Amino acid sequence: MVNITRAADLTVIGANGGGWVAPVGSSSPASPLEQPVAPWEPLGAISDDGLVYGFDEDSQSFTPWGLTSPFRTTITQSVRTFQLTLWETSRVAVQSVMYRMDAADLAPDSGTGITSFAETASPVPDRRAWWFLVMDGDTAKGFYVPQGEVSDRSDVTFKQDEMSGYQITVTAYPDDAGNTVYHLDSVPETPAYTGS
Numbered sequence: 001m002v003n004i005t006r007a008a009d010l011t012v013i014g015a016n017g018g019g020w021v022a023p024v025g026s027s028s029p030a031s032p033l034e035q036p037v038a039p040w041e042p043l044g045a046i047s048d049d050g051l052v053y054g055f056d057e058d059s060q061s062f063t064p065w066g067l068t069s070p071f072r073t074t075i076t077q078s079v080r081t082f083q084l085t086l087w088e089t090s091r092v093a094v095q096s097v098m099y100r101m102d103a104a105d106l107a108p109d110s111g112t113g114i115t116s117f118a119e120t121a122s123p124v125p126d127r128r129a130w131w132f133l134v135m136d137g138d139t140a141k142g143f144y145v146p147q148g149e150v151s152d153r154s155d156v157t158f159k160q161d162e163m164s165g166y167q168i169t170v171t172a173y174p175d176d177a178g179n180t181v182y183h184l185d186s187v188p189e190t191p192a193y194t195g196s
Contacts, residue, residue: 009139009188010103014050019043021093024147026129032142032184036131042098044088047165049131053143054081054169065089080172081151082132082143085165089156098152098166100126118121125149130170142184146175 020040029036036042058077061070086094096103100123108115130145154167172180 007191012139013136017051018133020131021097022129024127024129028144028182032133032140032186034192041093043086043094044091047085047087049085052083068118082170085167087163087165089164089166140186144182145172147173
């Protein structure tokens with residue numbers, strides 16, 4: 001009889017999590033169980049849709065003459081993205097990300113307390129370092145993006161029965177080592193396989 005191997009503690013439910021942003025060149029937290037500190041800035045409350053880690057890949061297959069299935073495939077594009085909806089739209093770090101502005105430019109006027117800024121018709125690249133964390137009990141999965149940029153923004157709805165939020169997609173770009181995303185996980189040890 002076949003013994004089916006299962007371990008519930010090796011599964012992950014995105015029960016909780018968070019996101020932080022910092023200038024490019026900021027070091028990753030040493031552990032997913034470590035609280036990020038300056039220059040990392042929290043992105044605050046994230047919608048209950050959680051975090052979506054996206055894989056966008058294209059490939060080219062090569063089928064030789066005389067065969068009907070390929071004998072080689074090569075990856076021609078491999079992009080990693082993170083999608084989330086930021087609910088704390090008044091948080092300076094969140095406004096800075098959404099509007100591609102330096103946080104210092106969003107400081108309120110000392111006399112009036114009013115924050116004013118203009119959106120440019122000619123945006124420039126706005127790469128930053130990103131840290132995303134997914135928690136499930138004692139399990140933690142961290143994603144460090146050394147160079148990422150908000151590549152897509154959704155419309156923002158202001159409505160009486162709906163929370164306003166900034167839905168963004170962050171695209172990860174290669175760092176000097178050619179890596180886009182670094183994984184730091186704190187997960188239970190996989191039990192030894194006992195099959196024969």
